[in-house]
Every structure is written in C-alpha cells, then in structure tokens.
Amino acid sequence: xxxxxxxxxxxxxxxxxxxxxxxxxxxxxxxxxxxxxxxxxxxxxxxxxxxxxxxxxxxxxxxxxxxxxxxxxxxxxxxxxxxxxxxxxxxxxxxxxxxxxxxxxxxxxxxxxxxxxxxxxxxxxxxxxxxxxxxxxxxxxxxxxxxxxxxxxxxxxxxxxxxxxxxxxxxxxxxxxxxxxxxxxxxxxxxxxxxxxxxxxxxxxxxxxxxxxxxxxxxxxxxxxxxxxxxxxxxxxxxxxxxxxxxxxxxxxxxxxxxxxxxxxxxxxxxxxxxxxxxxxxxxxxxxxxxxxxxxxxxxxxxxxxxxxxxxxxxxxxxxxxxxxxxxxxxxxxxxxxxxxxxxxxxxxxxxxxxxxxxxxxxxxxxxxxxxxxxxxxxxxxxxxxxxxxxxxxxxxxxxxxxxxxxxxxxxxxxxxxxxxxxxxxxxxxxxxxxxxxxxxxxxxxxxxxxxxxxxxxxxxxxxxxxxxxxxxxxxxxxxxxxxxxxxxxxxxxxxxxxxxxxxxxxxxxxxxxxxxxxxxxxxxxxxxxxxxxxxxxxxxxxxxxxx
Amino acid sequence: xxxxxxxxxxxxxxxxxxxxxxxxxxxxxxxxxxxxxxxxxxxxxxxxxxxxxxxxxxxxxxxxxxxxxxxxxxxxxxxxxxxxxxxxxxxxxxxxxxxxxxxxxxxxxxxxxxxxxxxxxxxxxxxxxxxxxxxxxxxxxxxxxxxxxxxxxxxxxxxxxxxxxxxxxxxxxxxxxxxxxxxxxxxxxxxxxxxxxxxxxxxxxxxxxxxxxxxxxxxxxxxxxxxxxxxxxxxxxxxxxxxxxxxxxxxxxxxxxxxxxxxxxxxxxxxxxxxxxxxxxxxxxxxxxxxxxxxxxxxxxxxxxxxxxxxxxxxxxxxxxxxxxxxxxxxxxxxxxxxxxxxxxxxxxxxxxxxxxxxxxxxxxxxx
Numbered sequence: 001x002x003x004x005x006x007x008x009x010x011x012x013x014x015x016x017x018x019x020x021x022x023x024x025x026x027x028x029x030x031x032x033x034x035x036x037x038x039x040x041x042x043x044x045x046x047x048x049x050x051x052x053x054x055x056x057x058x059x060x061x062x063x064x065x066x067x068x069x070x071x072x073x074x075x076x077x078x079x080x081x082x083x084x085x086x087x088x089x090x091x092x093x094x095x096x097x098x099x100x101x102x103x104x105x106x107x108x109x110x111x112x113x114x115x116x117x118x119x120x121x122x123x124x125x126x127x128x129x130x131x132x133x134x135x136x137x138x139x140x141x142x143x144x145x146x147x148x149x150x151x152x153x154x155x156x157x158x159x160x161x162x163x164x165x166x167x168x169x170x171x172x173x174x175x176x177x178x179x180x181x182x183x184x185x186x187x188x189x190x191x192x193x194x195x196x197x198x199x200x201x202x203x204x205x206x207x208x209x210x211x212x213x214x215x216x217x218x219x220x221x222x223x224x225x226x227x228x229x230x231x232x233x234x235x236x237x238x239x240x241x242x243x244x245x246x247x248x249x250x251x252x253x254x255x256x257x258x259x260x261x262x263x264x265x266x267x268x269x270x271x272x273x274x275x276x277x278x279x280x281x282x283x284x285x286x287x288x289x290x291x292x293x294x295x296x297x298x299x300x301x302x303x304x305x306x307x308x309x310x311x312x313x314x315x316x317x318x319x320x321x322x323x324x325x326x327x328x329x330x331x332x333x334x335x336x337x338x339x340x341x342x343x344x345x346x347x348x349x350x351x352x353x354x355x356x357x358x359x360x361x362x363x364x365x366x367x368x369x370x371x372x373x374x375x376x377x378x379x380x381x382x383x384x385x386x387x388x389x390x391x392x393x394x395x396x397x398x399x400x401x402x403x404x405x406x407x408x409x410x411x412x413x414x415x416x417x418x419x420x421x422x423x424x425x426x427x428x429x430x431x432x433x434x435x436x437x438x439x440x441x442x443x444x445x446x447x448x449x450x451x452x453x454x455x456x457x458x459x460x461x462x463x464x465x466x467x468x469x470x471x472x473x474x475x476x477x478x479x480x481x482x483x484x485x486x487x488x489x490x491x492x493x494x495x496x497x498x499x500x501x502x503x504x505x506x507x508x509x510x511x512x513x514x515x516x517x518x519x520x521x522x523x524x525x526x527x528x529x530x531x532x533x534x535x536x537x538x539x540x541x542x543x544x545x546x547x548x
Numbered sequence: 549x550x551x552x553x554x555x556x557x558x559x560x561x562x563x564x565x566x567x568x569x570x571x572x573x574x575x576x577x578x579x580x581x582x583x584x585x586x587x588x589x590x591x592x593x594x595x596x597x598x599x600x601x602x603x604x605x606x607x608x609x610x611x612x613x614x615x616x617x618x619x620x621x622x623x624x625x626x627x628x629x630x631x632x633x634x635x636x637x638x639x640x641x642x643x644x645x646x647x648x649x650x651x652x653x654x655x656x657x658x659x660x661x662x663x664x665x666x667x668x669x670x671x672x673x674x675x676x677x678x679x680x681x682x683x684x685x686x687x688x689x690x691x692x693x694x695x696x697x698x699x700x701x702x703x704x705x706x707x708x709x710x711x712x713x714x715x716x717x718x719x720x721x722x723x724x725x726x727x728x729x730x731x732x733x734x735x736x737x738x739x740x741x742x743x744x745x746x747x748x749x750x751x752x753x754x755x756x757x758x759x760x761x762x763x764x765x766x767x768x769x770x771x772x773x774x775x776x777x778x779x780x781x782x783x784x785x786x787x788x789x790x791x792x793x794x795x796x797x798x799x800x801x802x803x804x805x806x807x808x809x810x811x812x813x814x815x816x817x818x819x820x821x822x823x824x825x826x827x828x829x830x831x832x833x834x835x836x837x838x839x840x841x842x843x844x845x846x847x848x849x850x851x852x853x854x855x856x857x858x859x860x861x862x863x864x865x866x867x868x869x870x871x872x873x874x875x876x877x878x879x880x881x882x883x884x885x886x887x888x889x890x891x892x893x894x895x896x897x898x899x900x901x902x903x904x905x906x907x908x909x910x911x912x913x914x915x916x
Contacts, residue, residue: 101621101622103624103703103704103705104621104622104623104624104703104704104730105621105622105623105624105703106623106624106625107581107622107623107624107625108577108580108581108622108623112580112584113580113583132621134621134730134731135614135616135617135620135621135730135731135806136730136731138730140621140703140704140730168620168621168622169620169621202616202619202620202865203619203620203866204619204620204621204622205576205577205580205619205622298857300872301820305857305872306870306871306872307855307858310576317576321868321870324857409771412771413771477803481801504869505870506868506869506870507801507802507869507870508868508869509802509803509804511804511805511806511807518805520805
C-alpha cells in the first residue's frame with residue numbers, strides 16, 4: 001500500500017521527538033511522536049535488506065513533519081524479523097550446543113521436543129559434558145575443561161561460529177558458564193557464545209531452548225542491527241537506537257545484537273500496547289491484521305495477556321514472558337483461489353506478502369488477494385478499483401462471509417468470558433474485520449490503526465530491574481521485598497516512567513541453600529509508561545544480566 | 549487397553565498434572581521421554597487391576613525429591629531400569645508389571661518409560677490417587693504394607709537398597725539419600741502382589757487421568773469452557789466426585805524454597821477488582837487454600853492452580869509472579885478420607901492444627 005501520512009500536527013516545545021518503527025514481514029511502519037502525540041506516520045514495504053525500508057519510512061516522516069534529522073531524540077525499532085527467520089527457517093546459523101550437566105540429563109539431550117526439521121537445520125554438533133551444579137551449590141561433576149576445549153575446536157574445524165552453552169542451575173551460579181565462555185574464546189576466537197544464564201531462568205530445557213534459538217540468530221542479529229544503525233547514520237540521525245523487547249521495554253542496539261531472542265515477542269507486544277494507547281481501551285481483544293496473518297491477543301487491564309506456562313516459538317518450548325497470541329493465516333495479501341462455482345474457493349494460507357503492491361489486482365497484478373475482495377465489496381478504498389476482475393456478487397459475498405467466519409473463530413478461541421468483547425482492529429489490513437463481526441460488542445478502529453505497532457514501539461515502556469541477595473534472617477522477607485519494590489518504582493519514575501503507571505511486572509526469588517541462614521536471590525522488574533516530557537537519555541538501560 | 553497415540557500421552561500428562569494438586573513435577577519432561585519411548589518401542593500396554601494375577605509381582609515407582617530441582621537436574625535415563633532390575637534380584641523373580649506410586653504430575657507417566665524398557669505392562673491404578681510429598685502417605689502404608697525392600701537410584705549411577713522396619717523410617721532414609729544425591733532420585737518401593745494391589749491400590753486412576761486430560765483438550769478445541777469440562781470429567785470418573793472453582797486472580801507473591809528435599813512455600817493470589825486474596829500453602833503439593841483467611845479446601849482434597857484461560861495446570865515449581873490463575877479444588881478419592889487414611893494424609897499429618905473438612909462442605913454456599 002502507498003505511504004499515507006496522517007494528520008501532521010504541530011510539534012510542542014518541550015517534548016522529545018521520537019521515532020517508532022515496526023519492521024514486519026510485509027510492511028515497515030513508522031511513526032514520529034512528540035511526547036505521546038502521533039505527529040506523522042507512514043507505511044512502506046519491508047525490504048529484503050531491512051534497512052532500505054526503514055530509510056524510506058523515516059525519510060517520509062522527516063519530510064512530512066518538517067523536522068531535521070538532528071532533532072530526533074531517539075529511535076525505537078520493533079521487529080518480527082527474528083521470529084520470521086525462525087518460523088520460516090531461513091538465515092539461521094548452525095549451532096554448536098554444549099550442555100554442562102552430565103551425567104544428569106542425558107535422557108533428555110538438547111533439542112528434544114523440537115520440530116524435527118528445525119532441529120536438523122540448526123544442530124551443528126552437540127556435546128553433553130560433565131559439569132553443572134546441584135541445588136545446594138555443589139558441583140554435579142567438576143567442569144570438563146578438556147572436553148570444552150575439544151568441543152570448541154571441533155566447532156571451529158566444522159566452521160560452526162555460533163555456540164550455545166547451558167549448565168544446570170546456571171541462574172543461581174553462572175561461574176561454570178562464564179569459565180566455559182573463556183575456554184571457548186581461547187580455542188575458537190571467532191565464536192559467538194550465548195550463555196543460558198543471560199537468556200532465561202530456572203528450567204534447564206526451556207532455558208537451553210532459548211539459548212539455542214539465540215545462538216541460531218547470532219549472525220542475522222548482527223547483520224540486522226548494524227544495518228539499522230547504518231540506515232540511521234545515512235539519514236543523519238545521531239540519536240540512540242533502541243530495540244523493543246518482549247515486555248515492551250527497550251534494550252540498546254548492542255544488547256539486541258547479542259541477545260536477539262529477548263526481542264522475539266516484541267511485535268505482538270507493540271501492536272497490543274499501541275492499540276491500547278490509541279483507543280484507551282483496557283480490556284478487549286486486539287486483532288492486528290497484517291499482510292500475511294491476523295494476530296489476535298487479549299488486553300487485560302491494559303496489559304497483553306501472557307501465556308502462563310510455556311511459550312512456543314516456531315514450535316520450540318521456552319519460558320519467556322510474552323503475550324499469548326493466536327496467529328491466523330489471513331491478512332491483506334492472503335491469496336484467494338477460485339474454482340468453478342460460487343462456493344468453490346480457497347482462502348490462503350499463503351500470502352503475496354510485500355509484493356502486494358505488484359501482484360494484487362488493485363496494483364496492476366493478476367493475483368486475487370483478500371484486499372482485492374475487500375475493495376470490491378466496498379469495505380475499503382485504495383489502489384485502482386477499476387483493475388479488479390469481474391466477480392459475481394454472490395461469490396464476492398461468500399468470500400467476505402468466509403473471511404468473517406475465520407476471524408470470528410479466532411475471536412472465539414481467544415475469548416475468556418462468554419459475552420461479546422470489544423474488538424480493537426489495527427494493522428494495515430484492519431478493514432478485513434467488519435463492524436458486525438460475530439463475537440464483537442463493538443469494533444474500535446483508532447486513528448493510526450494501520451501503524452499501531454509502530455506506535456507501540458514509540459511509546460516504549462521504561463523499566464528498572466535489580467537483583468539482590470538478601471538474608472531474611474537479617475531482614476524479614478516482607479520488609480526486604482517492600483524495600484526493593486519501592487526502590488525500583490522510584491528508579492522507574494526517575495528513568496522517565498509516569499508514577500501511576502509503574503508496576504512490578506516480574507519477581508523471581510531463588511533460595512540459596514549454599515549460603516548460611518535463609519538467603520535468597522531476588523530479581524525484580526518494574527515497568528511503566530514513558531512520561532510525555534521524559535527524555536530517554538535519562539533511562540537507565542539495565543544490563544544487569546551478567547551481574548552476580 | 550493400550551496407549552498408542554501421542555495425543556493419549558498428552559491427555560494423560562494433562563490429567564496427571566491436574567491430579568497432582570500442584571506436585572508430582574511438571575509432566576512435560578516425562579511426556580518427552582514417553583513420546584520418545586512410544587516412537588521407539590510402540591504402544592504401552594495398560595492392564596486393569598482386575599486382569600492381574602493374584603501372585604503377580606508389581607512394583608510401584610516414581611521420582612522422589614523437590615520438583616524445583618527436577619526442572620534443572622534432569623534424568624540420566626538409567627535410573628528406573630537399574631532400580632527395577634535390582635528389585636528383581638532381591639525378590640528372586642521378574643517383575644510382572646509396574647504402576648505409578650502416585651498418579652499426580654510427572655510421576656503419573658514415569659512408570660510408562662520404565663515399562664517400555666522392561667517390556668512389561670503398566671497397571672491402571674496408583675498408590676495415592678493424586679500426589680503427596682512423602683512416601684508413607686501412600687495408600688499401601690495406610691493399609692499396612694511395607695515399603696521395603698526399596699531401591700533408590702540417581703543420575704550419577706549410584707544405587708541404594710533401603711530396608712527399614714517401618715515406613716516412616718523408610719521415608720526419612722530415602723529423603724536423606726535423595727538430598728545427598730542432589731535433591732532428586734528414582735525410587736522403587738512397596739513391592740506388592742496382584743492380590744494386594746486389587747485390595748488397596750486406587751483403581752483406574754490412569755484411565756481417569758486420561759479422561760480428565762481429554763475433556764480439557766476437547767473443550768478447548770470446541771471453544772467450550774475447559775473448567776466446566778474438567779469438573780464434569782472428574783465427576784464422571786467416580787473417583788473424584790466434586791469439583792469447585794475456589795478463586796480467580798493474579799499471583800502477587802510467591803515464596804518458594806527448596807528445603808530438606810521438598811519445595812515448600814506459599815503463593816498469594818489477588819482477585820480481580822474486589823480486593824480479596826487467596827493464599828495457598830504447599831509442600832511439593834498444594835496443602836491448604838484460604839480466601840481472606842477462611843479455609844476453602846485442604847489436603848487430601850486436590851487443590852490445583854491452573855491458567856485461567858487455557859486450564860493448563862501450573863505445578864508449584866512453575867508458578868511465577870503475575871500469572872493469572874484459577875484455583876480449582878476436587879474431592880479426593882473416598883479411600884483417602886476415612887479416619888485411618890486421614891491420620892496419614894489429613895491436615896494434622898502436615899502439622900496443621902485443624903481436622904479435615906471436605907471441600908464440598910466448605911463450599912456449600914457456592915453450590916446452593
């Protein structure tokens with residue numbers, strides 16, 4: 001779809017001007033915001049190299065808003081690039097997988113439970129080595145240093161440059177993983193090493209899965225992040241670049257290049273937060289219709305509903321916190337294949353994707369898409385309606401009705417209460433959702449609906465997190481937790497969050513039975529909305545993952 | 549009867565997770581192992597108690613330890629077979645079939661894997677009708693059978709035979725060994741005859757777990773309320789005649805410690821909007837649920853926290869701050885509720901200062 005810049009409003013004086021970008025599989029959306037007001041927005045096709053699409057989108061914004069590149073305070077980018085790479089199984093590194101836990105765990109070697117084709121594609125070499133910790137801090141076995149050197153050399157000889165290391169109880173004691181990283185670096189200096197304690201919490205299989213995914217994305221992550229940086233530099237933007245994380249907060253570009261897996265759920269998070277922001281609706285169902293899929297999530301009290309147990313990424317079980325999303329293969333570019341009769345047609349699941357601006361009838365092509373049908377039925381108006389093929393109205397209406405049924409089924413699967421829900425329709429293909437769709441009490445279509453995910457990136461949340469070891473014999477638990485809670489809330493506000501929006505989103509306590517007394521390691525994270533007048537320069541980007 | 553399909557294993561895992569009352573370990577790891585065994589060796593044979601010969605030698609087995617440890621320290625794979633082989637040596641005869649010491653959690657599936665290795669069937673019954681933290685809480689101890697000879701094996705290849713006069717001493721010895729071996733070990737215990745199992749074991753609990761898991765899966769697939777389906781399926785088993793939703797809210801505090809071989813702690817859930825709170829105390833398993841100080845369910849009745857949307861069970865080691873959960877309680881099988889049983893598995897057996905009251909009595913007003 002052509003770029004559309006909506007409602008350029010006047011810039012206010014004190015607020016920091018920020019750009020939010022969402023790099024999707026089909027489109028690259030971008031918005032320019034001033035504090036919390038959307039000043040300009042645009043939608044461009046995603047380019048194969050990512051950066052050309054980003055450059056084009058940001059150029060649109062600067063031109064429309066009449067702003068110099070140097071006036072931009074920060075650029076926040078959310079991307080589904082890494083998720084798509086995993087789902088489509090392309091551009092993934094082969095990974096050298098090292099687990100330090102033997103002899104325990106040998107019944108469940110790494111990649112158990114993975115989709116077979118993905119496992120075959122990713123697995124470079126697997127090493128189950130002696131090492132790891134017991135719950136009380138003892139070693140399961142002493143670290144097999146010779147085995148590690150051999151493994152690293154084997155990876156080097158095989159040309160494997162991405163290595164994932166996991167170790168039993170690493171979130172409690174990271175020493176063996178860190179020692180392993182040093183030994184690997186000595187034997188195989190070119191290796192990029194992902195350590196499990198940097199990626200996840202207790203639960204070896206899920207943490208290891210996340211670490212392997214991270215390692216598989218290592219080369220792509222460096223390429224994508226550096227190409228984003230180059231795009232900004234070419235535009236003359238010197239503002240810092242941040243990447244959206246799964247929970248709506250940001251990490252630095254450098255951190256994202258090392259830990260791409262931390263950003264893998266940011267697409268749905270951004271679109272849901274953007275939808276909530278644009279509508280003020282706190283409880284409802286967000287339907288983000290893109291070019292290829294409709295992602296359906298639930299907003300509960302203003303936050304995306306999370307999956308409680310395990311999150312599947314590309315069929316792999318992990319324990320990341322991220323929104324519970326149902327993806328349906330139905331978007332603006334979804335192909336419609338016609339048969340002989342009025343009831344004889346197939347919708348999707350494939351899509352023309354970013355080639356919609358060439359392949360669909362609306363843009364002069366010869367592939368029938370969901371967008372063509374919507375325009376033919378008068379549900380949307382873009383492209384050149386004169387190019388649409390002649391369709392019997394009964395057939396057209398049957399296709400429209402089938403699309404509504406598919407979407408309504410999705411609403412029904414995600415709904416938790418029995419009554420009708422408020423539906424927030426966003427994304428470039430939101431017109432596919434009709435106002436009277438089954439299961440909807442009402443359908444809300446906010447201004448800027450088409451770029452809700454870029455808005456979500458731009459209104460990033462700021463967070464503060466900390467990790468402390470507390471002896472509850474010295475400081476009672478309720479007091480220790482309350483003190484930490486207040487410290488984090490204050491730090492989040494100091495980092496730019498509005499006071500009434502800050503809340504503790506995560507608290508993790510691990511008792512350390514190897515220390516005297518009742519000692520526990522507490523990790524806590526507070527997150528809030530970025531205040532209008534805040535500058536991201538004040539935000540402390542916590543890089544505490546390696547602290548112990 | 550045979551378990552032939554992965555979907556049946558998944559139903560069993562889902563049902564066993566619920567019946568675990570928060571304990572028995574997340575069945576996910578056992579499920580992965582069982583799926584691999586199914587692919588490698590074919591269908592699992594499941595035999596009803598009625599078809600077992602009186603003089604058959606049956607071996608209850610499962611994992612002992614803290615579920616919080618089981619998510620990090622995973623099995624080596626040699627533990628179960630090593631333990632069962634040693635028991636055969638001690639008994640001087642082959643084991644005819646195995647059964648889960650407890651149907652709840654991962655332990656409800658664990659014997660399948662051992663059975664596949666030994667090519668013997670699994671008996672459709674168990675020793676607890678749910679999961680309990682301690683070995684002497686098995687119905688076999690309540691009914692006076694001996695836990696010994698018992699064999700405890702660990703990932704490092706170590707093997708210990710336990711022979712004690714009484715079953716509480718057996719539990720203490722086994723627990724101390726499990727702690728010294730890193731907090732998790734495999735145990736074969738209460739070897740018994742077919743006749744004894746028919747007299748004492750909780751019958752049909754594996755098929756009951758499969759039915760419960762299937763009901764949740766099918767309700768979800770059909771877009772129906774999985775909690776209603778769960779309640780109906782539990783009642784239909786005949787073993788678990790009542791089911792209640794005690795609470796619906798978000799986890800706002802979680803205190804969980806691995807202590808002397810157990811996961812102990814409490815979880816606090818805040819209701820949506822109304823400011824009420826539920827507190828659930830656990831020792832591996834959830835023991836008591838109180839809403840604003842008032843007890844709504846207690847051991848041995850089943851208390852399970854589930855994802856409020858998907859009805860996935862959240863075992864104690866998988867609880868996290870911020871999870872949105874429903875607290876579901878189900879009446880325990882009747883054989884766990886008589887006076888003799890309650891002295892081993894009632895609230896006083898867990899050091900609580902009150903007598904057992906059934907969940908259906910405590911929630912009378914809810915049903916009225």
